[in-house]
Amino acid sequence: MENDTPIFRDAAIVWIRNDMRIGDNAALTAASRHTAVVPAFIRESGSPARPLGAARNWWLHHSLSRLSEKLEGLGAPLVLMSGDPSVIIPGLARKIGASAVYWNRRYDPSCQTTDAALKTRLQDNGITAESFPGQLLHEPTRLRTGAGTHYKVYSPFWRAIEPGIETRPPLPAPQSLKGLASAVELMSETLDDWQLRPVDPDWSGGMAGAWTPGEDGARDRLADFLENRMQGYAERRDIPGVDATSGLSPHLANGEITPSQIIEALNGTGTDAATTDRSKFRKEIGWREFAWHLLANEPHLPEKNHSAKFDAFPWIADERVLKAWQKGLTGYPIVDAGMRELWQTGWMHNRVRMVTASFLTKHLMTDWREGEAWFWDTLVDADPASNAASWQWVAGSGADASPYFRIFNPVLQGEKFDPEGAYVREFVPELAEMPAKYIHKPWQAPQSVLEAAGVRLGQTYPNPIVDHQGARQRALAAYQTIKDVA
Numbered sequence: 001m002e003n004d005t006p007i008f009r010d011a012a013i014v015w016i017r018n019d020m021r022i023g024d025n026a027a028l029t030a031a032s033r034h035t036a037v038v039p040a041f042i043r044e045s046g047s048p049a050r051p052l053g054a055a056r057n058w059w060l061h062h063s064l065s066r067l068s069e070k071l072e073g074l075g076a077p078l079v080l081m082s083g084d085p086s087v088i089i090p091g092l093a094r095k096i097g098a099s100a101v102y103w104n105r106r107y108d109p110s111c112q113t114t115d116a117a118l119k120t121r122l123q124d125n126g127i128t129a130e131s132f133p134g135q136l137l138h139e140p141t142r143l144r145t146g147a148g149t150h151y152k153v154y155s156p157f158w159r160a161i162e163p164g165i166e167t168r169p170p171l172p173a174p175q176s177l178k179g180l181a182s183a184v185e186l187m188s189e190t191l192d193d194w195q196l197r198p199v200d201p202d203w204s205g206g207m208a209g210a211w212t213p214g215e216d217g218a219r220d221r222l223a224d225f226l227e228n229r230m231q232g233y234a235e236r237r238d239i240p241g242v243d244a245t246s247g248l249s250p251h252l253a254n255g256e257i258t259p260s261q262i263i264e265a266l267n268g269t270g271t272d273a274a275t276t277d278r279s280k281f282r283k284e285i286g287w288r289e290f291a292w293h294l295l296a297n298e299p300h301l302p303e304k305n306h307s308a309k310f311d312a313f314p315w316i317a318d319e320r321v322l323k324a325w326q327k328g329l330t331g332y333p334i335v336d337a338g339m340r341e342l343w344q345t346g347w348m349h350n351r352v353r354m355v356t357a358s359f360l361t362k363h364l365m366t367d368w369r370e371g372e373a374w375f376w377d378t379l380v381d382a383d384p385a386s387n388a389a390s391w392q393w394v395a396g397s398g399a400d401a402s403p404y405f406r407i408f409n410p411v412l413q414g415e416k417f418d419p420e421g422a423y424v425r426e427f428v429p430e431l432a433e434m435p436a437k438y439i440h441k442p443w444q445a446p447q448s449v450l451e452a453a454g455v456r457l458g459q460t461y462p463n464p465i466v467d468h469q470g471a472r473q474r475a476l477a478a479y480q481t482i483k484d485v486a
């Protein structure tokens with residue numbers, strides 16, 4: 001490699017990581033000023049970063065495919081390579097004679113060492129190495145409270161960053177790029193060879209039906225949300241049976257759209273939604289920022305309790321109940337509908353994420369890390385920060401968390417947020433004929449009602465895996481054992 005003759009002068013490499021877009025892509029914009037651009041995506045081996053789960057790998061395949069088409073259309077085809085970026089990128093730079101390497105920052109602490117080491121290595125070789133913001137509205141490691149610490153409570157955090165979130169307007173997509181087609185032909189691997197999609201069995205049909213991965217899919221979803229679905233967001237966002245949230249989370253998780261692009265569109269004229277709806281939506285985007293602020297400052301958030309007293313919590317390891325929860329067979333319809341929505345579509349409504357997570361950690365007293373790992377594998381929006389922070393929030397061990405003693409009643413949650421049972425009917429078809437009065441508590445229905453609905457409890461649909469009151473008392477008693485731990 002050391003003696004390779006460069007095939008081009010003053011080329012720039014864009015190291016694409018979690019940014020599957022050409023719009024608002026500062027690294028790509030910087031590279032476009034060079035005489036040639038080589039965008040490269042590396043399937044990293046030996047990386048300390050957590051490997052993507054199955055659902056995100058499915059998404060990644062399609063996202064890379066779309067990005068590759070776009071870049072090729074602009075004139076700079078994408079190079080796919082596998083290995084250690086700290087070896088691959090300098091090697092590629094030598095081969096093509098790159099004078100600069102650009103990337104957009106990823107804030108996952110497990111990637112920081114890789115990125116910092118690469119930067120040093122490139123600079124030592126006289127190659128410009130520069131990183132840019134974009135994935136977030138703020139720089140999560142720099143923000144500090146008056147006391148010099150990171151924020152652990154959402155409201156003051158949001159007050160601190162909200163005034164500045166419009167200061168970095170999104171960048172336009174480059175209209176054309178000068179690429180190195182020969183570089184791709186010589187070096188690129190083939191996406192199909194990476195086998196990111198499931199085969200034997202191919203369980204991705206439900207996800208393919210629900211989503212359009214890629215930058216265009218993200219843009220269309222945002223436009224549709226702002227124009228047609230955002231009105232009433234502040235109230236309707238809690239109702240899982242209606243399509244009232246943006247569904248942008250997998251596009252954000254895969255970097256197909258940036259929060260700056262979303263905020264700019266929100267501030268534009270594309271929606272008639274009321275100020276309360278806009279403000280609520282901004283705040284939700286703010287929760288994503290908060291989760292990243294926590295992770296950037298607490299690298300062990302996905303594994304370690306934020307609140308150390310939970311280290312002594314008497315979790316119960318029971319494979320049988322964990323499996324029932326994962327498969328949506330707990331006998332609590334709202335929980336089962338959520339877990340099946342997740343399995344079928346790779347996504348679950350936020351209200352139901354809270355209910356299912358509460359059920360696992362409180363009713364079943366299963367360690368939140370089990371739930372976090374299952375979501376990590378099955379969510380198309382699995383995000384190291386939001387997933388870990390949200391699980392800890394629900395479990396009670398997290399920053400600014402919901403108190404452990406606040407235990408969702410799955411029947412009341414169902415009756416409040418899915419009063420006619422539309423959501424349950426969609427995802428738990430064996431209960432589709434149940435009248436609304438009993439759809440969230442079929443075990444209380446008279447035999448004649450069950451028979452008329454074609455439900456045989458214990459056969460076509462399970463009996464409740466735990467009794468709500470008993471499980472609640474057990475969880476509260478367990479919490480008492482750690483309540484006073486310092």
Ligand code: FAD
Nearest residue numbers: 245246247248249284285287288350353382383386387390
């Ligand atoms: P919208 O209501 O349209 O909100 C717009 C955007 O704001 C979302 O796309 C998301 O980026 C952000 N957002 C909204 N709510 C939250 C929140 N509570 N926390 C952080 N960001 C939020 N979100 C993920 O993106 N990835 C995850 O892995 C993830 N795991 C979760 C696990 C649990 C146990 C819980 C309770 C929540 C989790 N969330 C996660 C947060 C939230 O459920 C999803 O972001 C939201 O449901 C995505 O749907 P949407 O895009 O339609 O949201």
